[in-house]
Amino acid sequence: MPTSVRAHITGTVWKIEVARGDNVAEGQTLVILESMKMEMPVESPSAGKVSVISVKEGDAVDEGAVLLTLEP
Numbered sequence: 001m002p003t004s005v006r007a008h009i010t011g012t013v014w015k016i017e018v019a020r021g022d023n024v025a026e027g028q029t030l031v032i033l034e035s036m037k038m039e040m041p042v043e044s045p046s047a048g049k050v051s052v053i054s055v056k057e058g059d060a061v062d063e064g065a066v067l068l069t070l071e072p
Helices: none
Strands: 003-006 011-016 029-035 038-043 048-053 066-071
Touching: 029 066
Parallel strands: none
Antiparallel strands: 003 066, 011 029, 029 038, 048 066
16 A cells, blocks of 8 residues: 655755655655755655655645655
8 A cells, every 4th residue: 555755844845865766764764845944854654665756846835745655
């Protein structure tokens, strides 16, 4: 079952640390969001493979927006 990784804050996608097809570990930083001049890492909730990246650097996102999708 795919896992949607969501933004935990409203902000801007500052940096995407992974690419489609990358294998990631639980707790690995996937995306860095910027909000109110602070950088907030979004970490992987589980190990998996990045299947979809739904945002690009510079995108404004709302809290709860899907950033990327992981396959087991």
